[in-house]
Amino acid sequence: MVVSSQTTLQNSSHIFKTCNIPVIDMLDPQAKFHITKACQEFGFLKVVNHGIPNETMTNLEGDAAKFFNLPQCEKNKVCPANPFGYGNKRIGSNGDVGWVEYLLFTTNSEIVSEKSVSIPGNSQLFWSSLNEYVTAVRNMACLVLEKIADGLTIEPKNVLSRLLRDQKSDSCFRLNYYPPCTELEALSGGNGNLIGFGEHTDPQVISVIRSNNTTGLQISLRDGTWVSVPPDQYSFFIIVGDSLQVMTNGRFRGVKHRVLANSLKARLSMIYFGGPPLNEKIAPLSSLMEEGEESLYKEFTWHEYKKSAYKTRLSDHRLGLFEKKIEVS
Ligand SMILES: C=C1C[C@]23C[C@@]1(O)CC[C@H]2[C@@]12CC[C@H](O)[C@@](C)(C(=O)O1)[C@H]2[C@@H]3C(=O)O
Ligand SMILES: O=C(O)CCC(=O)C(=O)O
Numbered sequence: 001m002v003v004s005s006q007t008t009l010q011n012s013s014h015i016f017k018t019c020n021i022p023v024i025d026m027l028d029p030q031a032k033f034h035i036t037k038a039c040q041e042f043g044f045l046k047v048v049n050h051g052i053p054n055e056t057m058t059n060l061e062g063d064a065a066k067f068f069n070l071p072q073c074e075k076n077k078v079c080p081a082n083p084f085g086y087g088n089k090r091i092g093s094n095g096d097v098g099w100v101e102y103l104l105f106t107t108n109s110e111i112v113s114e115k116s117v118s119i120p121g122n123s124q125l126f127w128s129s130l131n132e133y134v135t136a137v138r139n140m141a142c143l144v145l146e147k148i149a150d151g152l153t154i155e156p157k158n159v160l161s162r163l164l165r166d167q168k169s170d171s172c173f174r175l176n177y178y179p180p181c182t183e184l185e186a187l188s189g190g191n192g193n194l195i196g197f198g199e200h201t202d203p204q205v206i207s208v209i210r211s212n213n214t215t216g217l218q219i220s221l222r223d224g225t226w227v228s229v230p231p232d233q234y235s236f237f238i239i240v241g242d243s244l245q246v247m248t249n250g251r252f253r254g255v256k257h258r259v260l261a262n263s264l265k266a267r268l269s270m271i272y273f274g275g276p277p278l279n280e281k282i283a284p285l286s287s288l289m290e291e292g293e294e295s296l297y298k299e300f301t302w303h304e305y306k307k308s309a310y311k312t313r314l315s316d317h318r319l320g321l322f323e324k325k326i327e328v329s
């Protein structure tokens with residue numbers, strides 16, 4: 001595993017610390033061990049040599065940029081996000097706001113449904129680049145999950161990836177556009193940190209982020225410090241979600257992350273959130289549990305967790321409601 005070096009990143013007028021983010025070469029025969037270690041330590045990693053053609057990413061990026069650059073009145077024709085559709089500054093339905101516009105789509109194991117959100121313009125091309133991208137990224141997410149099963153020496157190898165491949169997989173896909181903010185200093189109250197997308201963990205199993213070459217993404221380390229992730233348009237970033245934290249009984253951690261707005265450049269990110277079918281029980285994998293080990297979590301289905309999660313604010317500790325209280329004698 002290569003570890004990206006520690007340095008500083010300039011975001012508009014501010015300098016942020018970056019950290020040693022694990023970089024996984026998917027062609028490395030040891031990748032399964034490196035991925036597993038990164039999920040335990042950070043809940044976050046970068047994937048290189050993933051085999052997804054650059055064109056698959058740039059085609060969708062181009063189509064998404066075309067959409068976000070349309071006049072506001074055109075974008076407003078898309079159904080307002082609830083949760084699927086077009087959103088502008090408001091995130092979710094519980095009062096969160098950010099310097100971001102987005103399109104949120106539902107997807108199962110096959111396609112991103114055109115019925116969920118209708119896009120103005122030459123939408124046929126948009127849907128074909130969207131579906132090509134999501135298919136490629138889902139396959140890569142499944143490969144990562146298979147390497148995790150291998151790294152943890154659990155059987156069967158598809159114990160995690162089957163959730164994303166299931167026809168009823170409740171996954172979603174998001175295009176986030178963070179316009180450059182010319183009044184960043186004023187809007188941030190003078191501290192230069194304007195929230196694009198507030199701190200949160202992702203509720204699903206695994207998320208895959210690809211962005212253009214604009215800074216903004218930050219992750220929180222175990223000690224609570226925020227570090228900037230240097231952008232890399234050719235690679236993917238993997239995020240461990242709350243559900244994978246539960247399935248590994250806390251061995252992996254769902255990483256807190258956020259995006260800060262930039263005063264000079266637009267950030268465009270595309271995120272696949274791999275989720276299980278609604279009726280799937282989310283519980284520690286039996287093949288992983290050691291003798292006498294107890295689950296740290298109450299039993300729940302993905303449907304129950306999602307219903308509860310969507311009532312929370314972004315920064316809430318969503319898993320808190322499902323953690324078992326440890327008896328102190
Ligand atoms: C404030 C919210 C937005 C969110 C639903 C929620 O009530 C809490 C979780 C949020 C989140 C974070 C990861 C993904 O971006 C997302 C689509 C998801 O599944 O959970 C968003 C939700 C959203 O934007 O609707
Ligand atoms: O836009 C990004 O880079 C990350 C956004 C994010 O974390 C999310 O949409 O859940």
Ligand SMILES: [Fe+2]
Nearest residue numbers: 200201202257
């Ligand atoms: Fe996220």
